[in-house]
Amino acid sequence: xxxxxxxxxxxxxxxxxxxxxxxxxxxxxxxxxxxxxxxxxxxxxxxxxxxxxxxxxxxxxxxxxxxxxxxxxxxxxxxxxxxxxxxx
Amino acid sequence: xxxxxxxxxxxxxxxxxxxxxxxxxxxxxxxxxxxxxxxxxxxxxxxxxxxxxxxxxxxxxxxxxxxxxxxxxxxxxxxxxxxxxxxxxxxxxxxxxxxxxxxxxxxxxxxxxxxxxxxxxxxxxxxxxxxxxxxxxxxxxxxxxxxxxxxxxxxxxxxxxxxxxxxxxxxxxxxxxxxxxxxxxxxxxxxxxxxxxxxxxxxxxxxxxxxxxxxxxxxxxxxxxxxxxxxxxxxxxxxxxxxxxxxxxxxxxxxxxxxxxxxxxxxxxxxxxxxxxxxxxxxxxxxxxxxxxxxxxxxxxxxxxxxxxxxxxxxxxxxxxxxxxxxxxxxxxxxxxxxxxxxxxxxxxxxxxxxxxxxxxxxxxxxxxxxxxxxxxxxxxxxxxxxxxxxxxxxxxxxxxxxxxxxxxxxxxxxxxxxxxxxxxxxxxxxxxxxxxxxxxxxxxxxxxxxxxxxxxxxxxxxxxxxxxxxxxxxxxxxxxxxxxxxxxxxxxxxxxxxxxxxxxxxxxxxxxxxxxxxxxxxxxxxxxxxxxxxxxxxxxxxxxxxxxxxxxxxxxxxxxxxxxx
Numbered sequence: 319x320x321x322x323x324x325x326x327x328x329x330x331x332x333x334x335x336x337x338x339x340x341x342x343x344x345x346x347x348x349x350x351x352x353x354x355x356x357x358x359x360x361x362x363x364x365x366x367x368x369x370x371x372x373x374x375x376x377x378x379x380x381x382x383x384x385x386x387x388x389x390x391x392x393x394x395x396x397x398x399x400x401x402x403x404x405x406x
Numbered sequence: 407x408x409x410x411x412x413x414x415x416x417x418x419x420x421x422x423x424x425x426x427x428x429x430x431x432x433x434x435x436x437x438x439x440x441x442x443x444x445x446x447x448x449x450x451x452x453x454x455x456x457x458x459x460x461x462x463x464x465x466x467x468x469x470x471x472x473x474x475x476x477x478x479x480x481x482x483x484x485x486x487x488x489x490x491x492x493x494x495x496x497x498x499x500x501x502x503x504x505x506x507x508x509x510x511x512x513x514x515x516x517x518x519x520x521x522x523x524x525x526x527x528x529x530x531x532x533x534x535x536x537x538x539x540x541x542x543x544x545x546x547x548x549x550x551x552x553x554x555x556x557x558x559x560x561x562x563x564x565x566x567x568x569x570x571x572x573x574x575x576x577x578x579x580x581x582x583x584x585x586x587x588x589x590x591x592x593x594x595x596x597x598x599x600x601x602x603x604x605x606x607x608x609x610x611x612x613x614x615x616x617x618x619x620x621x622x623x624x625x626x627x628x629x630x631x632x633x634x635x636x637x638x639x640x641x642x643x644x645x646x647x648x649x650x651x652x653x654x655x656x657x658x659x660x661x662x663x664x665x666x667x668x669x670x671x672x673x674x675x676x677x678x679x680x681x682x683x684x685x686x687x688x689x690x691x692x693x694x695x696x697x698x699x700x701x702x703x704x705x706x707x708x709x710x711x712x713x714x715x716x717x718x719x720x721x722x723x724x725x726x727x728x729x730x731x732x733x734x735x736x737x738x739x740x741x742x743x744x745x746x747x748x749x750x751x752x753x754x755x756x757x758x759x760x761x762x763x764x765x766x767x768x769x770x771x772x773x774x775x776x777x778x779x780x781x782x783x784x785x786x787x788x789x790x791x792x793x794x795x796x797x798x799x800x801x802x803x804x805x806x807x808x809x810x811x812x813x814x815x816x817x818x819x820x821x822x823x824x825x826x827x828x829x830x831x832x833x834x835x836x837x838x839x840x841x842x843x844x845x846x847x848x849x850x851x852x853x854x855x856x857x858x859x860x861x862x863x864x865x866x867x868x869x870x871x872x873x874x875x876x877x878x879x880x881x882x883x884x885x886x887x888x889x890x891x892x893x894x895x896x897x898x899x900x901x902x903x904x905x906x907x908x909x910x911x912x913x914x915x916x917x918x919x920x921x922x923x924x925x926x927x928x929x930x931x932x933x934x935x936x937x938x939x940x941x942x943x944x945x946x947x948x949x950x951x952x953x954x955x956x957x958x959x960x961x962x963x964x965x966x967x968x969x970x971x972x
Contacts, residue, residue: 337553
């Protein structure tokens with residue numbers, strides 16, 4: 319879980335946080351409601367997660383609520399990692 | 407209490423002079439939107455009335471009365487005058503939905519300059535083309551967006567001033583100015599510039615099929631339409647708490663997120679936050695929102711979150727619901743009736759119309775999925791695409807067309823009158839959309855008539871996306887087209903051929919997506935990239951997007967005789 323949290327947080331800081339924006343991104347920082355990630359950019363974040371963790375997150379699970387913090391994203395990834403394992 | 411006038415009663419013998427009288431405007435006299443939305447409301451005895459209830463995603467709150475609007479907009483106007491900004495010059499507002507944006511808008515208009523609001527999520531390239539085209543003199547922004555301005559400033563010789571609303575001077579570069587509106591001594595009296603009906607007011611950029619975005623030039627007289635449509639269509643009443651979801655970077659956010667409600671002296675609530683269903687319902691409950699103007703994409707996202715979350719909140723204050731940006735599907739109308747006890751009323755208009763032109767009028771039976779009927783005083787029809795004559799059979803598709811001449815119609819595209827004139831045929835203004843009209847006179851949207859992509863209610867020009875795609879080292883050629891989407895109606899899809907030496911991969915797809923998101927904006931980012939060996943072209947080498955769009959929509963491609971054989 320910690321590895322996922324760190325990887326997601328680092329990716330968001332690198333790809334989504336504006337240059338010069340010195341906000342600290344913690345596990346609980348709102349991402350969608352703060353505007354750091356919006357419903358359109360969620361798609362590229364989703365692609366990143368699916369690729370990095372070799373999982374498929376269905377549309378109905380990829381809601382703005384589920385993407386609103388690093389913590390929730392990590393939980394989502396973990397849930398679908400288990401689903402992938404279970405389906406083998 | 408007597409029933410409000412019906413659509414038919416208001417349509418009979420309609421004249422825009424109704425609005426002129428209510429606004430106290432005499433034809434030929436000065437008219438200034440900034441003054442109309444602040445000083446005039448104070449003169450009507452509403453100085454202490456709340457004009458703006460503001461909250462951000464962290465729960466920080468601010469409240470402004472109409473007298474605050476008046477004095478703070480004076481303060482902005484005075485500051486800009488001191489910077490030697492001249493009437494008619496373009497001043498860009500590049501901010502999130504903070505009070506400085508809303509009040510700054512009025513201040514710019516009060517000193518006679520032209521407000522150029524731009525969506526703060528725009529990347530540096532989107533920002534650059536719009537500032538360069540408008541020869542913008544000043545930009546007012548926040549510290550968080552300053553890095554985009556700094557990247558492009560050296561290429562913008564007309565941009566004399568960069569103003570930052572939330573920074574101290576010590577933290578800025580020498581050629582940047584700190585201006586913290588609320589910390590600056592308020593200006594009680596400011597001599598409002600005597601703009602007249604045809605004086606330029608707002609410059610909104612909108613995307614077309616060809617070329618870069620076009621600056622839609624509005625004038626101060628637009629307030630006549632915006633005031634009356636806000637009153638009649640959004641059904642704004644003196645005691646309302648009104649919430650418009652739109653960002654003032656887009657026309658809905660200025661026509662109905664600033665001008666319409668404040669010209670009516672209504673209290674409006676603004677939530678500076680991204681989408682969060684729970685937070686949105688809390689906001690409605692907390693501020694007792696009565697009129698809510700939203701968008702189909704947001705409504706569909708709310709539907710996705712379910713009805714249970716609505717029941718956890720008291721949203722009984724809601725009296726009237728309306729929607730804009732793209733067609734509102736009938737499922738969304740039925741859902742809102744189920745969970746809110748009332749339907750969302752679809753409204754149709756665009757940047758160029760400046761105000762709602764076709765709508766489901768309050769009190770008129772809502773046909774779920776329909777656009778409604780023309781606003782009183784708006785003559786609308788659908789035209790045969792070959793003859794440009796009105797289609798005289800109900801249910802037959804045609805091009806949506808309006809008879810020119812309503813107050814808020816744009817007066818042209820900035821530096822592009824030829825492009826503006828091309829929008830007219832046979833004395834009709836063509837909206838660029840297709841629809842049919844049923845026997846009861848209701849319009850039914852059918853789709854765009856061009857290659858522009860309507861995603862989440864915002865228009866994205868394929869040319870702009872394709873140009874940015876060519877900035878990716880791997881991309882040889884590209885075509886951006888609309889792809890159907892259950893939430894956003896359409897999203898951007900890119901077809902790409904690669905340069906020699908590059909291989910298609912998931913990594914490359916993500917790299918290209920992120921490139922466009924940062925350079926243009928998240929909504930212009932292709933949600934899917936398909937790598938192909940070749941793009942369909944005419945014999946003269948022009949890429950034919952139509953073929954790719956039809957493929958996405960599973961529609962027949964039609965005549966392919968001009969396409970290259972290979």
